[in-house]
Amino acid sequence: MNEISAELAHTVGQVSDAEAGRLVTAMAQADKIFVAGGGRSGFMAKAFVMRMVHMGLNAYVVGETVTPSLQEQDLFIVGSGSGETGSLLAMTEKAKTIGATVAAVTTNPESSIGKLADLHITIPAQAKAEGASGKSIQPMGSLFEQSLLVVYDALVLAYMEQQHITADAMFGTHANLE
Numbered sequence: 371m372n373e374i375s376a377e378l379a380h381t382v383g384q385v386s387d388a389e390a391g392r393l394v395t396a397m398a399q400a401d402k403i404f405v406a407g408g409g410r411s412g413f414m415a416k417a418f419v420m421r422m423v424h425m426g427l428n429a430y431v432v433g434e435t436v437t438p439s440l441q442e443q444d445l446f447i448v449g450s451g452s453g454e455t456g457s458l459l460a461m462t463e464k465a466k467t468i469g470a471t472v473a474a475v476t477t478n479p480e481s482s483i484g485k486l487a488d489l490h491i492t493i494p495a496q497a498k499a500e501g502a503s504g505k506s507i508q509p510m511g512s513l514f515e516q517s518l519l520v521v522y523d524a525l526v527l528a529y530m531e532q533q534h535i536t537a538d539a540m541f542g543t544h545a546n547l548e
Contacts, residue, residue: 453481
């Protein structure tokens with residue numbers, strides 16, 4: 371566990387504060403925020419959307435039955451380690467066609483998804499396909515997925531600070547049918 375923690379700290383420590391700041395600004399300016407990710411990255415997207423809803427943002431997980439349509443004034447955030455996942459690339463292309471702002475959170479900003487994005491957050495972790503490359507002690511995309519959750523939580527904290535939102539205030543929008 372100590373090795374995983376050290377690896378995670380090293381990786382997220384290399385994420386650009388400036389890139390994150392630009393995404394926080396885009397979150398504040400968007401009418402609605404849509405977040406997409408495949409597999410485990412999709413689980414991280416759901417956790418991120420939950421916190422954004424707690425902050426009072428109109429945020430949605432792409433693919434859920436209650437997700438509205440994306441519009442030009444909206445923000446589409448896609449988390450993809452490789453930046454090449456076919457379904458996520460198709461969504462990104464559609465978001466660009468609509469005219470929404472696209473943010474890619476990826477290991478590879480030069481990927482197909484990265485090249486379409488208006489904003490980037492680069493996480494210097496191995497992508498799933500690089501699982502045997504030795505960049506991480508963990509299998510497949512685990513380091514990226516863990517880093518993705520930490521980056522998303524850091525975006526929440528930065529947004530809270532920017533908008534003067536307290537954790538106590540967020541309880542007002544927390545689920546109460548649990």
